[in-house]
Amino acid sequence: MSPLLDVEGLHVRIPLEQGMLHPVRGIGFNVSRGETLCIVGESGCGKSLTSLSLMGLLPRRARITATRLRFAGTDLLGLNEDALSELRGNRMAMIFQEPMTSLNPAYSIGNQLEEIYLRHRKASRSEARERAIFLLEKVGITAAASRLSQYPHQLSGGLRQRIMIAMALMCGPELIIADEPTTALDVTVQAQILRLLKDLLRELDMGLILITHDLGVVARIADRVAVMYAGQIVESGSVIEIFERPRHPYMQALLRCVPIPGRTPPGASLGSIPGMVPALYEGTKGCAFRNRCDYAAEPCASDPVPVHANRGSTWRCILSEDESLIHTSKAARSAETAAS
Structure with missing residues (x-):
């Protein structure tokens, strides 16, 4: 193969x-x-x-x-x-070295996760939100739905890195x-x-x-x-x-x-x-x-x-x-x- x-x-x-x-x-x-x-x-x-x-x-x-x-x-x-x-x-997706500089501080976590799915899958906003919640749970983030409204500076380094992994997985690369x-x-x-x-x-x-x-x-x-x-x-x-x-x-x-x-x-x-x-x-x-x-x-x-x-x-x-x-x-x- x-x-x-x-x-x-x-x-x-x-x-x-x-x-x-x-x-x-x-x-x-x-x-x-x-x-x-x-x-x-x-x-x-x-x-x-x-x-x-x-x-x-x-x-x-x-x-x-x-x-x-x-x-x-x-x-x-x-x-x-x-x-x-x-x-x-x-x-193909990439997880960058430092999530604090890779995530946009002006947009919520939900906006940044959903943007990728909307761009490549032509899905509805609700479908993108469901996918984001599913993947946040998949990478071990509790209370995933409430995290979508938060901003990068409100999260620890470990949580930000998990969000970067979820972002890379949004479209199933x-x-x-x-x-x-x-x-x-x-x-x-x-x-x-x-x-x-x-x-x-x-x-x-x-x-x-x-x-x-x-x-x-x-x-x-x-x-x-x-x-x-x-x-x-x-x-x-x-x-x-x-x-x-x-x-x-x-x-x-x-x-x-x-x-x-x-x-x-x-x-x-x-x-x-x-x-x-x-x-x-x-x-x-x-x-x-x-x-x-x-x-x-x-x-x-x-x-x-x-x-x-x-x-x-x-x-x-x-x-x-x-x-x-x-x-x-x-x-x-x-x-x-x-x-x-």
């Missing part, structure tokens, strides 16, 4: 005074119905720009190209703005893109939102792309993971393979930054990655991670960096699988020794 979303060779370029910025560089992935793909990486790696390019919401100056960009058999690159507008919010939907929430509410997304995904047979930098969130909800660095996917595979057998030095370094329950003592020093994500202007060559990598060598500056594949995983590195896994084992032993 063909995937719901199929992306190959996606590039985003933005002309600036300093030159042509190239923040998304030839990435590819796919998502099937009922599946969760997590795109993980530091801030500035191109995750949000990738999601905006799928929805056709890039800045006017941005230029997008792709070898293949298909949603449910439709070529997204071939659609004009009217066709994209008909698709957005209807068959086939794909939801969630851009760090739990970043601004406390741990308890975060767990509730993740459980809700997982239950809705299974119940409604949707595809879900979850963008995050939180590896704990990835471990709880992902089926597959795409690790993004400097505009490229440097490693991808099943969530089990990525966490148990990380091949790319960047993913290995990210895991060293995470405390291990039961092993990392309180107050112990965690790993860190020196430096920062480079600015990616046109003409960048070689591995963008080489200036921060413990295993960088002269061939890392060459272009292109080889891509390996095994066990359904792919990774972009000069290291072979055996070499990368040796480094993983050494790092794990060092972490255990430090924690003992």
